[in-house]
Structures are given as C-alpha cells and as structure tokens.
Amino acid sequence: MTYEVRPLRPEDSKLAWDLGSLAFGYHEQPVPDGWDPSSRGRHTLGAFDPAGRMVAKAVDREQGQWFGGRIVPTCGVAGVATAPELRGRGLGRLVLTRLLQGARERGAVISTLFDTTPLPYRALGWEEVGALTYWTLSTRVLGAIRPDPTITLRPATEADLPAVQELYRQVARAGTGMMERSGPAFDATPAQLLADYHGFTVALDDAGTIAGYASWDRGPGYDASGKLTVDDLIGLTPEATRTLLAMLGGWASVAPTAVLRLGATDPAWSLIARVDAKPATAQPWMVRVVDAPGAVAARGWPRHLTGEVDLDLVDDVCPWQQGRWRLVLSGGEGRLEAGGAGTVRLTPRGLAAWYAGAATPEQLRRAGFLTGGDADTDDLLRAATAGPPPTLHDYF
Numbered sequence: 001m002t003y004e005v006r007p008l009r010p011e012d013s014k015l016a017w018d019l020g021s022l023a024f025g026y027h028e029q030p031v032p033d034g035w036d037p038s039s040r041g042r043h044t045l046g047a048f049d050p051a052g053r054m055v056a057k058a059v060d061r062e063q064g065q066w067f068g069g070r071i072v073p074t075c076g077v078a079g080v081a082t083a084p085e086l087r088g089r090g091l092g093r094l095v096l097t098r099l100l101q102g103a104r105e106r107g108a109v110i111s112t113l114f115d116t117t118p119l120p121y122r123a124l125g126w127e128e129v130g131a132l133t134y135w136t137l138s139t140r141v142l143g144a145i146r147p148d149p150t151i152t153l154r155p156a157t158e159a160d161l162p163a164v165q166e167l168y169r170q171v172a173r174a175g176t177g178m179m180e181r182s183g184p185a186f187d188a189t190p191a192q193l194l195a196d197y198h199g200f201t202v203a204l205d206d207a208g209t210i211a212g213y214a215s216w217d218r219g220p221g222y223d224a225s226g227k228l229t230v231d232d233l234i235g236l237t238p239e240a241t242r243t244l245l246a247m248l249g250g251w252a253s254v255a256p257t258a259v260l261r262l263g264a265t266d267p268a269w270s271l272i273a274r275v276d277a278k279p280a281t282a283q284p285w286m287v288r289v290v291d292a293p294g295a296v297a298a299r300g301w302p303r304h305l306t307g308e309v310d311l312d313l314v315d316d317v318c319p320w321q322q323g324r325w326r327l328v329l330s331g332g333e334g335r336l337e338a339g340g341a342g343t344v345r346l347t348p349r350g351l352a353a354w355y356a357g358a359a360t361p362e363q364l365r366r367a368g369f370l371t372g373g374d375a376d377t378d379d380l381l382r383a384a385t386a387g388p389p390p391t392l393h394d395y396f
C-alpha cells in the first residue's frame with residue numbers, strides 16, 4: 001500500500017487526537033476546544049492511507065539544548081504513534097525518516113526524544129544518553145540539614161522569575177543536554193509558572209541576590225501518604241542548596257516522603273547520602289545527529305583542545321551526512337570539512353552517544369558503534385566531548 005506523508009492540516013486535528021490519545025491512554029478525554037497539533041513550534045507529520053485515514057504520526061518540536069556552553073537547535077520528537085493494527089510494518093520508520101528530513105530543512109541539527117521503548121528509535125539511529133530521574137527519600141533525612149544563617153527564603157513573586165530563569169540558564173549552560181527554557185515550547189507567563197506549583201521558593205543571599213530556588217508540590221494528606229514533589233531544586237551556592245533542602249526537611253511531620261528531580265551529579269548530592277535515595281521514576285532519553293556539520297558547528301568545544309580526526313559516518317537514514325568528514329577543533333570551535341581518509345568509522349548511534357558526551361571512544365568500540373582509529377584519535381575524541389553527564393530536566 002502507498003501512504004501519503006504530509007504535514008497536518010487544520011481539518012486533521014481530530015484524527016491526530018484520536019490516534020495519539022488512544023496510543024498514550026487519554027482517549028477518554030474529548031478533544032480540547034481549539035486544540036491544534038501544529039501549534040507554534042510544533043511540526044506534526046501524518047501518514048495517510050488511500051482512504052484518508054491517519055495511520056501514523058509524529059511531532060517535531062522546535063527546542064534548544066545546551067551542549068558545551070551553546071544552545072544547539074534541536075528537533076524534540078514527541079507523539080509518535082502508529083495505528084494498532086498496522087504496527088511493525090514500517091510506518092513508524094516512514095514517518096520518522098521524513099520527520100528527520102523536515103527537521104534538518106528547518107534548521108535542527110540534532111534530535112532528542114523520551115522513548116517508551118528504544119527499539120524503533122535505535123533502528124533509526126537514536127541512542128539513549130541519559131534518564132530524567134526523580135529520587136525518593138524520607139523527608140526526615142533532609143531534616144538533619146541545617147539552614148544557613150546568611151540565606152533568607154521566601155515565596156517567589158512574578159518579578160523574581162526572570163532572575164530565576166537566568167539562574168536555571170546558568171546551570172543549563174554549564175551542563176550537557178539541558179533544555180533552553182525559552183522559545184515556543186516555553187511560552188508560559190510568570191503567573192502561569194507560579195500557578196503550576198503549590199510552592200515556588202527563592203533563596204536570597206545576604207546581598208539580597210537570588211542564589212537558588214525550588215519549585216514544589218505538596219501532595220494530599222498528612223499521614224504516611226503525605227508527599228512533597230520537587231521539580232527544580234537549584235542552588236548556585238552551597239548555602240542556598242543547604243537552606244532549600246533544610247526547608248524540605250521541615251515537612252517531615254506531615255509529608256514523610258520527598259521526591260526530588262536531580263541530575264546524577266547535582267551538588268545537592270553532597271548533602272544527601274546516596275544510600276538514602278532510591279529512583280522513583282527514570283525516563284530515558286535519546287539523541288540523534290540530524291545534520292552532522294551543523295551539529296559540530298553549533299555546540300561548544302573545549303577551548304584548549306586543538307586537533308583533527310578523519311571520520312567516516314555511516315548513515316542510511318540521514319544520507320546527506322553519510323561519508324567522510326574531517327573533524328577540526330580549535331579554540332572552542334569545531335567544524336566538519338568534507339573529505340579526509342575516513343579513519344574512524346561511526347554508526348549513527350555511535351555519533352549520537354559521542355556527540356552527547358555519553359560514551360568514550362573505547363566504550364563505543366566495545367559496543368560496535370566505532371571502528372578504526374588508534375590511541376591518538378581516541379584521546380582526541382574522548383577529550384572533545386568530555387563533560388558533565390547528559391542531563392535533561394524537562395519531559396516532553
């Protein structure tokens with residue numbers, strides 16, 4: 001059968017809602033008034049059978065993620081679904097392959113997604129690089145942390161939010177893969193952001209500067225079921241981090257469980273014993289390189305690293321980037337020049353994991369994602385993307 005793959009039109013909204021809501025289990029809900037699967041910053045593709053039935057779909061979200069201190073234009077893939085009766089027959093591949101083409105044409109250089117299963121995405125060149133993790137621990141454990149006398153806590157006001165966002169950005173810029181919380185996917189007003197939480201607390205230092213914040217929800221009840229869920233807890237100073245954690249500890253009598261979203265190397269871990277925290281939920285996420293020369297040019301590279309490696313990229317899903325490229329790094333900038341000897345061969349999953357700093361050349365070689373090269377090329381490639389482990393705090 002021949003399927004037509006095209007961007008959705010306004011009249012396709014109901015079909016998109018029906019396919020997506022059934023796949024993700026919110027089919028009891030009616031289509032919200034004015035719902036538009038292709039609202040600003042969202043590019044939805046559908047596959048249609050000759051009778052006009054939508055049989056598969058996927059969304060490309062415009063977003064940016066921080067790598068090496070720069071925002072990399074990203075295609076955030078969401079809402080991927082194939083009609084139940086037609087799964088396993090190539091429709092997911094068809095739609096996602098076209099989605100990648102479109103994403104490249106609109107300027108995205110990498111793609112990220114949260115996978116419910118890695119298998120179809122691995123078949124198309126994405127690789128898992130991290131997991132968004134909420135940790136659960138007894139709130140009592142945090143009660144042992146004392147607030148710092150130089151820090152004042154108070155509820156955030158709308159006027160605080162630009163400073164709060166800048167504080168988040170400072171941490172994101174120094175991280176790997178963190179979301180840039182601006183652009184079409186982040187258009188909530190300060191009032192909406194504050195209304196999203198039961199508590200949004202800022203920590204001020206003795207100069208009155210915001211040095212940390214926490215956004216949190218207090219679940220119902222005050223018995224054993226009482227729970228505090230913390231989305232962001234970000235301290236720029238040890239005093240701010242300590243004081244925010246101590247505030248959470250103050251909930252121990254009525255919310256005995258605390259659930260915190262924390263990256264694996266967050267400084268909050270310096271105050272929490274790892275043995276006290278268990279993963280509550282872990283949502284893996286994946287990366288794929290969509291436009292290799294663009295992706296290399298877009299991210300930041302170590303300023304003190306200079307060198308070249310000849311790569312051979314194997315990629316039949318994104319054939320425009322297949323072939324030989326010379327990676328040239330100098331002064332914090334990187335570029336891919338067409339040509340070279342193709343010394344180090346990378347599969348799409350290998351390229352993704354290396355670009356994201358999720359795996360060393362040695363690990364990639366052992367996984368079968370990298371062949372060729374020698375100790376020198378390994379050294380350069382390892383140093384090039386070494387950094388904090390890939391971390392993403394925003395589910396999409």
Ligand SMILES: CC(C)(COP(=O)(O)OP(=O)(O)OC[C@H]1O[C@@H](n2cnc3c(N)ncnc32)[C@H](O)[C@@H]1OP(=O)(O)O)[C@@H](O)C(=O)NCCC(=O)NCCS
Nearest residue numbers: 023080081082087088089090091092093115116119120123
């Ligand atoms: C995930 C989903 C979209 C895949 O769509 P699909 O049309 O079945 O996928 P395809 O038939 O095009 O398969 C694409 C590739 O993934 C592989 N694949 C897909 N589902 C797989 C599975 N369950 N196990 C192993 N491999 C799988 C296929 O073998 C194929 O690889 P190949 O082309 O190299 O042979 C579909 O199963 C679905 O709608 N699932 C429910 C909703 C969902 O989980 N969405 C994903 C959200 S992240």
